[in-house]
Amino acid sequence: MDINDRLQIVKRLLKKYHPDLCPNPTLVDEYTAVSRRLLKVKEELEEEERGSRTEKSALGKNDNKADQAYHCYKLGVQSLRVVHPGRFYETSSVGAQTRIGSEAQAKVVLEILSAIEESIFFFTQVLQCFPESAWSSDSREKLLLLAKLKRRYKEYRPSDDGRVLDMEEFMSRNGVRMV
Secondary structure: OOHHHHHHHHHHHHHHHOOOOOOOHHHHHHHHHHHHHHHHHHHHHHHHHHOOOOOOOOOOOOOOHHHHHHHHHHHHHHHHOOOOHHHHEEEOOOOOEEEOOHHHHHHHHHHHHHHHHHHHHHHHHHHHHOOOOOOHHHHHHHHHHHHHHHHHHHHOOOOOOOOEEOHHHHHHHOOOOOO
């Protein structure tokens, strides 16, 4: 099976397990695992298309500074995708949001804090190693956002209130606006 076939299979699985399309909220972990696999397959495909290189730099897949800056920036954005308040809720078939249990909340907080630290590392690399890159301005803004998020999640205390929120209350509580 070649890499393009694997890419198609992973894309089909992504569609199958996507939270907006899959009615089973417990499959969010499956979606996350498939998403990670897709990124890995895409990286393999990109490397195959570029051809094998004998020397790889510490920060990127090649020696071009613009590509290295983008690679660091992209890794920071990928880590940042884990940080989402919706991870503290399960969605029912009618769209109601129920807070997950306190143990699961504690696990989510640790995962989010880890992802924040990882994102901070990559965005800081962009600023320190490639201050003139096209990605440095956005990296600076993301670092400010990450500092706020880090404080917020460090102060987060899991609760077992089991409260059910409707979609509007969930969106307003988490600062989500419909466009």
